[in-house]
Amino acid sequence: xxxxxxxxxxxxxxxxNASNYTQFREKLxxxxxxxxxxxxxxxxxxxAGVCSFDETKxxxxxxxxxGTRAGCISVYCANExxxxxxxKRDSYNPARVGVYLGLTEHGTVETENEVYNIKAYxxxxxYWSHHHNPRTxxxxxxxxxxxxxxxxxxxxxxxxxxxxxxxxxxQAVQMLRLGEVDMALAGGIxxxxxxxxxxxxxxxxxxxxxxxxxxxxxRPFDSSRNGIVISEGxxxxxxxxxxxALERGAHIYGEIVGYAINSDARDFVLPWAPRQAECIRxxxxxxxxxxxxxxxINTHATGTKQGDTEECKAIHEVFxxxxxxxxxxxKSNIGHAMGAAGALELAGNLPSFDDAMVHPTINIDNxxxxxxxxxxxxxxxxxxxxxxxxxxxxxxxxxxxxxxVVKKVE
Amino acid sequence: MTGEEIKDLILxxxxxxxxxxxxxxxxxxxxxxxxxxxxxxxxxxxxxxxxKRHQLQIPEEDYPNLATLNSCVIYLExxxxxx
Numbered sequence: 422x423x424x425x426x427x428x429x430x431x432x433x434x435x436x437x438n439a440s441n442y443t444q445f446r447e448k449l450x451x452x453x454x455x456x457x458x459x460x461x462x463x464x465x466x467x468x469a470g471v472c473s474f475d476e477t478k479x480x481x482x483x484x485x486x487x488g489t490r491a492g493c494i495s496v497y498c499a500n501e502x503x504x505x506x507x508x509k510r511d512s513y514n515p516a517r518v519g520v521y522l523g524l525t526e527h528g529t530v531e532t533e534n535e536v537y538n539i540k541a542y543x544x545x546x547x548y549w550s551h552h553h554n555p556r557t558x559x560x561x562x563x564x565x566x567x568x569x570x571x572x573x574x575x576x577x578x579x580x581x582x583x584x585x586x587x588x589x590x591x592q593a594v595q596m597l598r599l600g601e602v603d604m605a606l607a608g609g610i611x612x613x614x615x616x617x618x619x620x621x622x623x624x625x626x627x628x629x630x631x632x633x634x635x636x637x638x639x640r641p642f643d644s645s646r647n648g649i650v651i652s653e654g655x656x657x658x659x660x661x662x663x664x665x666a667l668e669r670g671a672h673i674y675g676e677i678v679g680y681a682i683n684s685d686a687r688d689f690v691l692p693w694a695p696r697q698a699e700c701i702r703x704x705x706x707x708x709x710x711x712x713x714x715x716x717x718i719n720t721h722a723t724g725t726k727q728g729d730t731e732e733c734k735a736i737h738e739v740f741x742x743x744x745x746x747x748x749x750x751x752k753s754n755i756g757h758a759m760g761a762a763g764a765l766e767l768a769g770n771l772p773s774f775d776d777a778m779v780h781p782t783i784n785i786d787n788x789x790x791x792x793x794x795x796x797x798x799x800x801x802x803x804x805x806x807x808x809x810x811x812x813x814x815x816x817x818x819x820x821x822x823x824x825x826v827v828k829k830v831e
Numbered sequence: 832m833t834g835e836e837i838k839d840l841i842l843x844x845x846x847x848x849x850x851x852x853x854x855x856x857x858x859x860x861x862x863x864x865x866x867x868x869x870x871x872x873x874x875x876x877x878x879x880x881x882x883k884r885h886q887l888q889i890p891e892e893d894y895p896n897l898a899t900l901n902s903c904v905i906y907l908e909x910x911x912x913x914x
Contacts, residue, residue: 481849481851482849482850482851483848483849483850483851483852486848487872542883547882547888548879548882548883550879551872551875551876551879552872555872
C-alpha cells in the first residue's frame, strides 16, 4: 500500500450545455440550461439533455460507427482529459495506466436498436448484428478508450447506478494507493437518452419530469418538482499521485481526501436518509474533517419528490442547517447524466477552488420547506470568501450511496 | 447482376462501413482487407449486408471467396444472376 495523496490533474467532459470544461463552468455560473425536448421511438416527446461535441476530433467516423455512443463520449472525454492535464499518450507507461468508468447501465440502447432493426426482417435473428456483443459487454466504453489511446493497463467499468462515477473515482484512488497503476482515467459516462425503455420506466414510476418549458423541467428542491430529466454526458478525470503531479508542475484541480460507499440494504428504488447520512459521515471521518470543515456540498438531488427530501434529511442530520456550508445542485442545469452525474457535477464545482464562486441551483420558484438550508445557492451564482472543500453526493438505485470529499491543494 | 454491378455493390457496402476508405486506387485482384484496413468485424459487415440486401446466406467456409473484388465477382455472379 502506497501512502500517497491522490489528486485530480485533468478533466475532459461533454454535457448537455457544453463540450469543454471552460464552457461548462461558464454555463453553470450563468445558470444556462440546454435541456431540450426530444422525440423517442415508441415513447414520444420528453425533456432530455443531449450532448453536442466534435465526435471525430479524436477518432474516425468509422470507429464511431463501429462502437457505441458511450464509447464515442468516452474517447472524447479521455482525450480532452489528457490534453487538459498536459499529458501525452506516452507520458506514463501505458501498461501502468488504468481506465475505470462508472456506468448506470450499458447495452440498453444497443439492444433496443437491434430488436427494432430485426423487425424489418420479421424478427429473424439471422439479421441480428455481430456488433451486438462487443458493443454491449459492460467494459465497452472503457475498452474503447484503451484501443483509442493504446493503454495496456487494466480497464473496466463499475456498475453503481447513479453513484457510479463517484465509485469509479474511489476505485482510481484505491488502485493508485495499491500501486497497481501510476495514473488513472476515471469518471462516468451516460448514453441513456438513446433508450426509450429508460424513459418509459421512469415514467411508469411517476419519476420522469414534465414541464411545458424543457429548460425548466429539472427543478430539484422546488415544491412543484415532478421528476428526473434524463441526460447523456461524460466526464473523465486524470487521477495521479500528488508527488507525480508536483514533479511535472501540473495544475491540480483538487485532492481526493475522503470517500465512502455503502448500501441501504432496503429498497430497489427508494433512497434512505439514515444510510446516506452514514455514508457522508464515513467520508468525512476518512477525510479527518468535521461537517463545518466542508465549504460546499454538491447535492445528488434529481428532482423527485422523495429523493430530494431524503437527501435533505441526510444533510440536515449531519450538518444541521449547514450554517457554514454552501449547497447547490448541478442537475437543475444539465439534467441527470446518470453514470456521469457524480463526475460531471464534481467537475462543475471544482473551479470554485480558484474562482470562489458557487454555481446556482436553478429553476427554484418555491423552495420546498423540507429542502431549506442557510446557504443554498439558489437561482443566482454566489461569490464567496473562498471554497476549499467540496463534498460530492451521489446515490443510486438498489440503495447505493457514494460520497467524495475533495480539497483544494494550496 | 453483372460483374460490374457486383463490384459496385461490394464497393457501396465498403463505403457504408467506412466513407473515408480510399476506393479509387483499389487493386481488384488484391486482398480487400489489407488494402482497405478491414478487420474481421468489417468483413462480417459485408456478409451481413449481402444477407440483408440480397438474402444471401454465405457459409463461413465460403468466406475466402470474398477476399478480393475479383473473387467476389466470381463467387457472387451465379448467386446473384437473377437479381
